[in-house]
Amino acid sequence: MASLARLPGVGERTATRYAFFLLAQAPTLAAELGESLSGLHTAVRHCAQCHNLATAERCELCLDPRRDASRLCVVEGLPELIAIERTGEFNGHYHVLHGTLSPVRGIGPEALKLPSLLERVTAQSVTEVILATNADVEGEATAMYVARLLHRLPQVAVSRLATGVPMGGDLEFVDQGTLARAVRDRRAL
Amino acid sequence: MASLARLPGVGERTATRYAFFLLAQAPTLAAELGESLSGLHTAVRHCAQCHNLATAERCELCLDPRRDASRLCVVEGLPELIAIERTGEFNGHYHVLHGTLSPVRGIGPEALKLPSLLERVTAQSVTEVILATNADVEGEATAMYVARLLHRLPQVAVSRLATGVPMGGDLEFVDQGTLARAVRDRRAL
Numbered sequence: 001m002a003s004l005a006r007l008p009g010v011g012e013r014t015a016t017r018y019a020f021f022l023l024a025q026a027p028t029l030a031a032e033l034g035e036s037l038s039g040l041h042t043a044v045r046h047c048a049q050c051h052n053l054a055t056a057e058r059c060e061l062c063l064d065p066r067r068d069a070s071r072l073c074v075v076e077g078l079p080e081l082i083a084i085e086r087t088g089e090f091n092g093h094y095h096v097l098h099g100t101l102s103p104v105r106g107i108g109p110e111a112l113k114l115p116s117l118l119e120r121v122t123a124q125s126v127t128e129v130i131l132a133t134n135a136d137v138e139g140e141a142t143a144m145y146v147a148r149l150l151h152r153l154p155q156v157a158v159s160r161l162a163t164g165v166p167m168g169g170d171l172e173f174v175d176q177g178t179l180a181r182a183v184r185d186r187r188a189l
Numbered sequence: 190m191a192s193l194a195r196l197p198g199v200g201e202r203t204a205t206r207y208a209f210f211l212l213a214q215a216p217t218l219a220a221e222l223g224e225s226l227s228g229l230h231t232a233v234r235h236c237a238q239c240h241n242l243a244t245a246e247r248c249e250l251c252l253d254p255r256r257d258a259s260r261l262c263v264v265e266g267l268p269e270l271i272a273i274e275r276t277g278e279f280n281g282h283y284h285v286l287h288g289t290l291s292p293v294r295g296i297g298p299e300a301l302k303l304p305s306l307l308e309r310v311t312a313q314s315v316t317e318v319i320l321a322t323n324a325d326v327e328g329e330a331t332a333m334y335v336a337r338l339l340h341r342l343p344q345v346a347v348s349r350l351a352t353g354v355p356m357g358g359d360l361e362f363v364d365q366g367t368l369a370r371a372v373r374d375r376r377a378l
Contacts, residue, residue, distance in 0.1 A: 075360070079360075079361040080360040080361060082361075083360045083361050083363070083365075083368060084360065084368065084372065086365055086368075087365050087368045087369035087372060088369070089368075089369040089372040089373055090372055130372070130375055131378065132360065132372070134354075134358065134359050134360055135354045135355065135356050135357060135358040135359075135360075136356075136357050136358070136359065137357075143378075147378045157377060158377070158378045159375040159376060159377050159378060160375060160376055160378050161353060161354055161360075161368075161371040161372060161375055162351055162352065162353030162354070162370065162371040162373075162374035162375055162376060163351065163353045163354055163355070163356060163371075164350060164351030164352045164353035164354075164355075164371075164374075165323075165324045165350055165351070165352055165353075165355070166324065166352070166353075166354070166355050166358075166363065166364065166367040167324050167325075167352060167364065167366045167367045167370060168324060168325050168326075168364075168366075169323065169324040169325070169355075170323050170324075170325065171264075171268075171269040171272045171273065171321065171323055171324075171350075172268040172269060172271075172272050174272070174355065175355065175356065175357075176272075176275055176276055177356045177357075178355040178356045179272060179273065179275075179276045179278075179350075180276035180277070180278040181351065181356060182350040182351040182352075182353075183273065183276060183278040183279055183319070183321075183350060184278055184351075185351035185353075185376065186319055186348040186349060186350055186351055187348060187349055187351060187374065188346060188347070188348050189320065189332075189336045189347045189348060189349050
């Protein structure tokens with residue numbers, strides 16, 4: 001019960017509820033749960049290619065032959081990968097940086113999965129790299145840094161997610177910076 | 190007091206407070222206020238050129254010689270004009286439609302200030318029209334409709350505000366439609 005209470009958002013009361021629930025079920029459930037949790041760190045690892053979560057050497061996305069390996073989408077972490085995957089707009093491979101540059105928090109380029117990114121782009125026939133880091137200060141700085149690295153490599157197009165008015169947005173309530181950017185980045189119709 | 194209570198967000202209590210405040214001041218304040226309110230509809234009208242609010246035949250923006258008359262920004266209403274003006278990113282002239290197409294509410298093209306827009310673009314040397322309607326369904330439909338009208342005229346570039354991830358936005362919390370659009374509309378770096 002003490003270890004259950006260490007899960008995020010789980011306090012002593014919820015932990016007790018979980019424990020009583022498990023006690024009321026057949027002993028196999030608790031045994032199964034215990035086994036999967038014990039095996040978690042050996043079963044789940046990072047994909048050797050894109051650093052996504054994987055249960056094998058490579059993740060499911062990297063192994064999927066229907067996906068276009070010539071396009072990479074660079075994301076900060078797993079929640080961003082999942083968000084983009086959910087849109088259904090991207091059918092290429094990912095590259096998870098596992099962080100962003102942050103001088104304030106002392107996070108430099110060496111903390112990010114950058115060498116393997118450059119290696120992938122150089123070794124494989126990658127034609128486009130989409131920098132899909134967040135639109136905040138650290139995400140923008142990271143995108144600019146990675147873009148500079150990639151521009152040194154020949155024949156790879158580098159792009160960035162569009163910034164602008166969110167869909168359904170009323171201009172009256174969009175923040176000034178975003179609206180300014182939307183005017184600057186306007187697209188031809 | 191009864192007429193004060195008809196202002197938006199002003200109930201009987203607030204109206205009473207206003208009235209007592211005015212009674213406690215010198216009579217000139219109430220007289221001045223009364224006079225400006227009486228004169229409101231004769232003093233403020235719509236600019237004959239862009240339909241912005243104006244105190245003369247043309248509004249201050251249309252009369253400002255430092256503004257670029259070859260670029261028009263089409264907006265739904267005054268709040269949107271003010272929002273874009275506040276960004277400082279646009280130095281051209283505006284055109285206020287005073288509405289959006291809305292079949293549901295029975296608002297068709299004839300309700301919008303469209304003839305004067307086409308006239309301006311045809312008669313003056315307008316090189317670009319930025320369609321800055323809102324990013325909601327009605328705003329998008331209006332933009333598409335106006336774009337079609339403008340495409341019939343020669344030599345005018347038609348553009349639309351960028352849609353995408355708002356600045357400072359975390360991809361994890363951006364809605365799916367906006368993120369999909371941001372991926373599709375990604376820009377080269």
